[in-house]
Amino acid sequence: MDVSVEMLGKRAFSEAIMRERLPKAVFKQLKKTLDYGAPLDTEIADSVAIAMREWAKELGATHYTHWFQPLTNLTAEKHDSFMDPVGDGTFITEFTGKELIKAEPDGSSFPTGGVRNTCSARGYTVWDCTSPAFVKDIPNGCKVLCIPTIFISYTGESLDFKTPLLRSMEAVSNQAKRILKLFGKEDIDRINASVGVEQEYFLIDKSLYERRLDLKLTGRTLYGAPGPKGQEMEDQYFSVVKDKVSYFMNELNQDLWAYGIPAKTQHNEAAPAQHEIAPIFETTNIACDQNQLVMDTLKRVAARTGFACLLHEKPFRGVNGSGKHNNWSLSTSDGENLVSPGKNPEKNLQFHLFLAAVLAAVHNNAELLRLSAASPGNDHRLGGDEAPPAIISVYLGDQLDDIVNQIIENGEVTKAIKGRVYEPRCSAIPPFKMDATDRNRTSPFAFTGNRFEFRMVGSSQSIGLPMTTMNTIVANTLCDMADELEKAEDFEAAAKKMVADMIREHKDIIFNGNGYSEEWVKEAERRGLPNIPTTVDAIPYLTSEKSIKAFGRFGIMSESELRLRENVMFDSYAKTINLEALTMIEMANKQIIPAVMDYEAKTAAGIKDLKSIGVSANAQVALVNELDERLTKFRVAIVELKRRVDDAVNHNSTPKEWATYYRDVVAAYMDVVREPADELEKLVGEKDWPLPTYEEFLFEQ
Ligand code: ADP
Ligand code: MG
16 A cells, blocks of 8 residues: 555644644644643643534544543543434434543542552543544544543552653753753743654564464463574674565554654564564654554554564563663753754853753753652563663763763863764765764663753663653753752852762763673672662652652642552552463473473383384383473472462562562472473474464564
């Protein structure tokens, strides 16, 4: 299918469509909110609702829903039809401003982290006009108008990722504006925290996926012996896209473009069957909504093109896992990027201040940033030989490193490394200018020329918490800086001194070397940088005194909003491991053990036949013995795993105790269970092994 221009953005109630369809005065009112966060005038809601309804109906929508992001990393929707009975057996289509602005769904079955009793249910969803509504169009399914909303408990706490994200955007905007004001930039409407999300994923054959209970229930393979080939030949990264995958990517792009999502970059990733999609960056709120829709669309399009899309952080052991790279920047509503060094970085005091702010924010809040990317899936990835280490550090590259060193040594910057010109030494190829800075692929937080790339986030995770955290810690730092600078008599001198003081204080967060190396772990420890290996270790930092202060200062999250999230994270950790363990047991008892017993019996029967004709059958005897030894080991381990899972009820006096038990007693033991099973896979004949193998998943795409 060729892209028709009319397709682009067709399913999004974008600013352009609003301009076209709303009464002029209404659009003008709304635009004030969109452009610089002026309070929404609810009087206009009826008018917007009518335009939205008519537009959605033209696209075939029969239903509408408030579309929100509970603390599950997924989105939620509850459809209501536009049809209302008028009493004489006929219907009219209704959708009013009241319905657009607020709904009151039953919120009882969403994670609440104990903020309320199980029996209480009321929750509210409220329209977020800053993110365009869209019509979800499922082939041969319902067409539903989706209205992005926040989600609030009856008790007043936010129960979603969007609410704190919106608050954090406002906070960082307000604080950055204070700094710009000191540079005489008084008329900035708003400063946008933006993010471009690179999303990694696996595509595997749907029929193979259907035969794996572990993939279907937990998203990752709980068993599976490595095949002879993995990614060591480096023949997958940026390789030629297979026809079938290209078909998938085309379908995906069509869908995303129709939603107004500017899907831009696509390529094969480092692992076999792994790929990436990256839309162009947007403000963090819109990018967060779009990324949720990207994840949803990846799965849907995969299903209709013969694939299954895996978003788990580590679907296959021993093979690169998937993450998201969150490219974060701050820019004014006039388009000036505040984290870009510009043409003359040595003279750019404003940039130096923002650089110092980011370094200080990341150094002072490394635990919090690490926590924001913590999930049971990401525990398999961070610190491995592929993903960033669990230690937070900042990569600056040559140009900024040189600037920072000049500041540390002399308190000021006099020169900047410029990109050199490369001379290709053949006349057909023109000379070109190289960047002033290399890239670093091992850093969890890398400067990439005009943005910072937070590379730690897990592939299945909402970017809500990581981006809220980023905005919050930078807002706090900028606020401290502005407090001091606003009092200074000589602003420029005070700013230069502040940059020098801050960079000297926070230089230990900078690391330009190989983040995967053992030496770095030791060096980071010497520098006092936190190394937080697992999710369970990271979660408590959410409610540390420092975090409560940081999130509380601008009302981004209250202490109870943090505490409920802490509980949700512990709870979700324990439940994830519990599900994995139960799935392991189920697959063992229903599939693996019976298959090995059959194979053993078949081989044993052959022994008798061979002996009857005078053949020694030594190989068969040895094989049966080997099988039996491992089968016994496996079954014993499965029984023990079951015992450990059953015993979890005795270790749940607090959410933390419960999660800790699952990590130390259950998750750790799952490796013991897996080992004999993977050995059995290597011994049992192909036709007799009940599960699709790694070779099939990775190379029969
Ligand atoms: P890489 O080469 O690092 O893999 P990609 O091209 O895959 O990068 O993705 C880079 C992402 O960064 C894109 O989403 C892009 O829109 C985004 N990006 C570019 N400039 C900025 C910026 N100033 N602020 C935020 N994101 C940006
Ligand atoms: Mg990329």
